[in-house]
Amino acid sequence: MDILKVFLYILVYPGLLFLFVYSTFVEWVDRKLYAKFQNRMGPMHTGSHGLLQPIADFVKLMAKEDIVPRACDKGLFNAVPIFALAAVLTSGLLLPVWHFTKGIESATSFQGDIIVMAYLLALPTFAYFLAGWTSTSMYAMLGGVRVLTLLFAYEVPMFLAILSPAVMAGSWRLADIAAYFQAHPLHMLFNLIGFAVGVVALQAKLERVPFDIPHAETEVVGGAFTEYSGRKLAMFRLLADVQMVVGAGFIAALFLGGFPGGLIPGFIWFVIKTLAIVFILSAMRAVTARIRIDQMVAFSWQYLAPLALLQLVIVIFIKGYMP
Amino acid sequence: MTKQEILSLLKAKLGAGFIAHTEPIPDQLWVEVKPQASVQAVELLHRTTKARYLVSVGSDERELKKRFGVYHLFSFDKEHFFVTIDVSADPHQPVLPSITNVIAGANWSEREIRDLLGVQFEGHPDPRRLVLADDWPNEVYPLRRDFDYSSKPPSNPENAYPFKDNPPNTTVVAMGPYFPVFEEATYFRLYVEGEKVVDVDYRGFYAHRGIEKLGDASLTYNQIPFIAERICGICGFVHNVSFCKLVEHAAGIKVPRRADYIRTIMLELERIHSHALWLGVAGHIIGFDTVLMQTWRMREPIMWLCEKLTGNRKTYGMNLIGGVRRDITKAQVPEVRKKIDAMDKEWQAVLDAVKDDTTLRMRLEKVGILNREQSHEWAAVGPVARAADIDMDSRKDHPYCAYDAVDFKVITADTNDVWGRTVVRILETIESFKIVRQCLDALMELPEGDIITEIRDEIPAGRIAISAVEAPRGEDVHFLLTGGDNRPYRWRVRCPTYPNLPTVQVMVKGEQVADVPIILGSIDPCFSCTERMEVADVNTGKIRVYSQEELFNWTKRKA
Secondary structure, eight states: OHHHHHHIIIIISSSHHHHHHHHHHHHHHHHHHHHHHTTOOOOOSSSGGGTTHHHHHHHHHHHSOOOOOTTSOHHHHHHHHHHHHHHHHHHHHTSOOOGGGSSSOBTTBOTTHHHHHHHHHHHHHHHHHHHHHHHOOHHHHHHHHHHHHHHHHHHHHHHHHHHHHHHHHTOSOHHHHHHHHHHOGGGGGGGHHHHHHHHHHHHHHTTOTTSOGGGOHHHHTTGGGTTOOHHHHHHHHHHHHHHHHHHHHHHHHHHSOOOOSSHHHHHHHHHHHHHHHHHHHHHHHHTOOOOOHHHHHHHIIIIIHHHHHHHHHHHHHHHHHOO | OOHHHHHHHHHHHHGGGEEEEEOSSTTEEEEEEOHHHHHHHHHIIIIISOOEEEEEEEEEEHHHHSEEEEEEEEEETTTTEEEEEEEEEOSSSOEEEOOTTTOGGGHHHHHHHHHHHOOEEETOSOOSOOSSOTTSOTTOOTTSTTSOTTOOOOOOTTOOOOOOOOOTTOEEEEEOSSOTTOSSOOEEEEEEETTEEEEEEEEOOTTOOOHHHHHHHTOOTTTHHHHHHTTOSSSHHHHHHHHHHHHHHHHTOOOOHHHHHHHHHHHHHHHHHHHHHHHHHHHHHTTOHHHHHHHHHHHHHHHHHHHHHHSOSSOOOOEETTEESSOOOTTTHHHHHHHHHHHHHHHHHHHHHHHTOHHHHHHHTTOSOOOHHHHHHTTOOHHHHHTTTOOOOHHHHSOOTTTTTSOOOOOOOSSOSHHHHHHHHHHHHHHHHHHHHHHHHHHHHSOTTOOBOOOOSOOOTTOEEEEEEEETTEEEEEEEEEOSTTSEEEEEEEOTHHHHHHHHHHHHTTSBGGGHHHHHHHTOOOOOOOOOOEEEOTTTOOEEEOOHHHHHHHHHOOO
């Protein structure tokens, strides 16, 4: 029975199938919201109100010709998208959505899974860099270097931000942190700064406007993905969507009290909370211009990192003075 | 400074180098000088009197006067007239001293004259090809009158364009010839160190169409307005008006006042939709697509209005020499007014939103600096010059059409950067709304139908005219020397991007790679667009054109 559950976990929910379907849905929500902000309609033709458009795009891109540059390292070039997608899909398994193993630690929920999750979510960034590096095109190279520069800008504030709920709950396990905030909902208010920093850093991690610097088409064509086409590019596109879902779920589990109530209510909570975060991400995308890489680094270290530190200090004080 | 003062200054300083002077039409002073005195003459005008350099025009006058004529055109903006320095080159060995070392902005003009007419400029700092294709054979000069406009010289594949050498420790980042931000082919070769641009090289003119050659070899006065309109896909009407003004000026044709007002309205509508388009594109370049979507949505009713007034969204085909072809009737005026008012209201919202936007300011402020002196040196025009605090606008400086009768402000900014250019364009659009309203008032007063002067006499040969029309991108200068056969002898078009594009090389040095697209975008380089679609059925070969109605319904259709 447990084996079956594990398979369900990996393949259906929250594993491969769910992540694929839900991430295309989230892409659709994102596109629709973005369109609404711009007085447009967004996708309309595939499925009801264009609901199936992201899947259609994915399938079409999968079927396109796949070109590998002659000068690049073929093994690495082919492996990078698979590797990155696998890392993000694995991180999805760590989301505390099924509480059937809440009491006991298991392969998908253990002390320190928050660190593993942050690590797995950081892996695609390195994959992007490798993709840019191995493409041997100057735009890809520039994009790859920008990916790394951006990483140094947002990763530290992100880690500092996720530290504070963990300190507050006194645990390194996502399920415990979520359970803590479910028990003390008002304590979420102490973490608002950290939540804001986390969302902004997530936007940067997802490389969306105003932080889409590494693949700004008007500056470096396609950035690290310039030479990618066909199914490998489709994998990168899917990866970005899955990363958005997992990232939003991660933030929701840390700052918004997770997804309580077992399978069905938990699922509903998951959808509500991730969509709320996606709404913020879309709005941010609609009302900002892309900033420059040097401005991004300055912004991170002048505002994001100090704010995250401030949040940590606040949490430590609260822990010290509150029973 | 009056014309008399300029003349006496030139006479005193040039001495024997001064040959003669004439005033072919009231707003012009034509000064003939010897080749060896030309550099000094140009220097006096450019540095001492601070005249604004426009362009140099080369002309093959071997059959007329046994010479190649080179005219350096200057404008005295505040005094409302043009001064031309006329230099002759030997018909067999055409060599002249280069003025590029005095005026940086003359660089392209001289290279173009060299490419097309074969007049050599001694001492030119950058004597590479400009206009001709790389494989064009050497010593074949297409704008000479003995070169047939339809002939095709054999290709010479050995010629290759010599790009600048890499400065030490730099890599090349190619922006172009095809690049996502550039709607037209142009090549900026950036030499970068990390993200910093150390140097830049330029190669363009990939789409040179030889329109000037057609103008003096194949077309007639009646046809040229229409091809002139096709020089640009966005500000075509400007070229059309420019050319018509030229001929009307040269032949002394008086245009009915109503036609003047109609031309003014169309010019301003063009400015409105061009600036809206520019703001959208600028937003897109810096990743702010919401600006693109919103401004283009606002722009659309203006395009529909243009179609209603002229029959076309763009390339109106409204002008003929002597007037316009269609009236804007009194019955149409209220609708135009309504559309303008609606856009005005929305545009105020845009102004408020852009003014306080943090990320926009982060990207646009202190980027792409071109100061007052550099602007004068490179002869920049339009919003680029106005953002460098130069109060120049041909609508005020050389009034044409009905601009002498309408009230508007010339918008300037003193920030010298991309932000300044953005603000200038947004505020300018608001002035345009005002101008259109005033013209509409005037249309209600004037009698309907009086829109074109019939031309009975032939346009006389040997007349000269210069016209400056303020396009959305800056001042558009046309030069005309009339000829026989009902066509110009020489017609030179200097579009506003021509002086502005070289300034990009100054603006991007030392900036980040990320800023290059928006700096280039800030001069609003011209591009054209086609809006209607034609659908061909591959199986039957049948072609079907979707009507406006069908396309509109398509956008509304739900899946």
